[in-house]
Amino acid sequence: MIVHGLLKDIERLTRVRVNEPLSRHTTFGIGGPADIYVVAESEESLCEMVRLAHQHGVPVFILGAGSNILVGDGGIRGMVIENNVASIQGPEPDGDDRYIARVGSGTSFASVSRRLSLAGWAGVEWAVGIPGTIGGAVIYNAGAYNRCTADVLISARTVDGDGRVRELAAADLKLAYRSSIFNRGQLPGHVVLSADLSLTKGDPKALADQIAKFDAHRLMAQPRGQNCGSIFKNPEGQSAWSLVDRVGLRGHRIGNAQISQIHTNFILNLGRASAADVMALIRLAQERAWSEFNVKLETEVSLVGEGFSER
Numbered sequence: 553m554i555v556h557g558l559l560k561d562i563e564r565l566t567r568v569r570v571n572e573p574l575s576r577h578t579t580f581g582i583g584g585p586a587d588i589y590v591v592a593e594s595e596e597s598l599c600e601m602v603r604l605a606h607q608h609g610v611p612v613f614i615l616g617a618g619s620n621i622l623v624g625d626g627g628i629r630g631m632v633i634e635n636n637v638a639s640i641q642g643p644e645p646d647g648d649d650r651y652i653a654r655v656g657s658g659t660s661f662a663s664v665s666r667r668l669s670l671a672g673w674a675g676v677e678w679a680v681g682i683p684g685t686i687g688g689a690v691i692y693n694a695g696a697y698n699r700c701t702a703d704v705l706i707s708a709r710t711v712d713g714d715g716r717v718r719e720l721a722a723a724d725l726k727l728a729y730r731s732s733i734f735n736r737g738q739l740p741g742h743v744v745l746s747a748d749l750s751l752t753k754g755d756p757k758a759l760a761d762q763i764a765k766f767d768a769h770r771l772m773a774q775p776r777g778q779n780c781g782s783i784f785k786n787p788e789g790q791s792a793w794s795l796v797d798r799v800g801l802r803g804h805r806i807g808n809a810q811i812s813q814i815h816t817n818f819i820l821n822l823g824r825a826s827a828a829d830v831m832a833l834i835r836l837a838q839e840r841a842w843s844e845f846n847v848k849l850e851t852e853v854s855l856v857g858e859g860f861s862e863r
């Protein structure tokens with residue numbers, strides 16, 4: 553779906569790529585082509601791109617760091633906007649001992665966490681290994697080490713296809729385990745522009761030590777290579793990795809995708825894996841967990857675009 557009117561308008565704003573392979577833009581290294589691919593470097597251009605697509609009736613997919621998506625081999629119809637809107641304002645005092653930092657939605661959560669923590673700001677040190685953007689973290693309520701985005705999020709600014717900017721309090725986003733009103737489809741067409749995070753003053757040395765511990769833990773517990781982090785959500789009271797392990801799938805390979813030997817809730821692209829290879833592993837794990845333990849394994853990774861066969 554290439555709408556020439558949109559192409560003409562968008563080309564006035566930025567460089568446009570047509571039929572861009574999304575395997576180049578996801579941490580999995582997997583995904584078919586986007587009809588139209590553009591990069592937003594400022595909040596103004598992000599808003600304008602969203603508005604133009606809406607005006608031309610072209611669907612928009614916002615791509616953060618591509619670290620929690622499996623894009624189908626058929627790719628994504630419409631326009632993919634890579635969100636590179638990176639900024640940090642503050643932290644500014646906000647009464648008592650609380651401070652607020654406003655972070656642009658395309659900023660890397662890992663780098664914001666490291667930068668703020670090493671400067672002595674406490675609150676987001678647990679996010680030092682989360683490779684996605686702040687926008688993605690709001691969508692999924694990203695978390696680690698028993699902490700999550702909801703613990704520090706005060707509010708998020710969004711824009712819709714008509715260019716309306718809104719500020720939504722964190723409570724209105726109904727953040728839950730790896731979900732929010734955004735990925736539950738309750739606020740369609742809204743793009744996160746920025747997030748206000750609550751911080752306190754901390755001890756830079758203690759925060760640096762904490763970060764070093766988190767880094768060391770990830771190095772030890774998680775595999776290298778192309779992946780999208782956890783494939784499955786942990787079912788209530790259970791660990792997804794343990795279920796996948798107990799159904800005998802550690803190291804199991806289909807095509808060029810493999811369940812990691814190191815962490816069985818990770819699937820690795822061994823090189824040129826297709827989304828179909830990954831889906832076959834996901835379905836196999838789901839079927840076995842259901843037949844052997846009566847447990848439904850729900851994906852944490854989002855399946856987006858075309859090429860996933862119905863079953």
Ligand SMILES: Cc1cc2nc3c(=O)[nH]c(=O)nc-3n(C[C@H](O)[C@H](O)[C@H](O)COP(=O)(O)OP(=O)(O)OC[C@H]3O[C@@H](n4cnc5c(N)ncnc54)[C@H](O)[C@@H]3O)c2cc1C
Nearest residue numbers: 616617618619620684685687688689694695743744780781
């Ligand atoms: C090695 C590795 C380790 C990981 N560890 C963790 C972890 O410890 N904890 C954790 O929670 N996650 C983890 N993840 C998963 C991932 O980093 C998070 O889910 C992250 O929040 C996704 O952000 P993203 O920018 O990559 O989103 P993307 O994958 O680019 O997008 C995901 C979805 O969010 C939507 N989206 C993104 N930005 C916006 C926006 N600004 N407005 C509207 N919609 C938007 C997209 O349209 C898409 O539907 C890990 C991933 C990897 C690869």
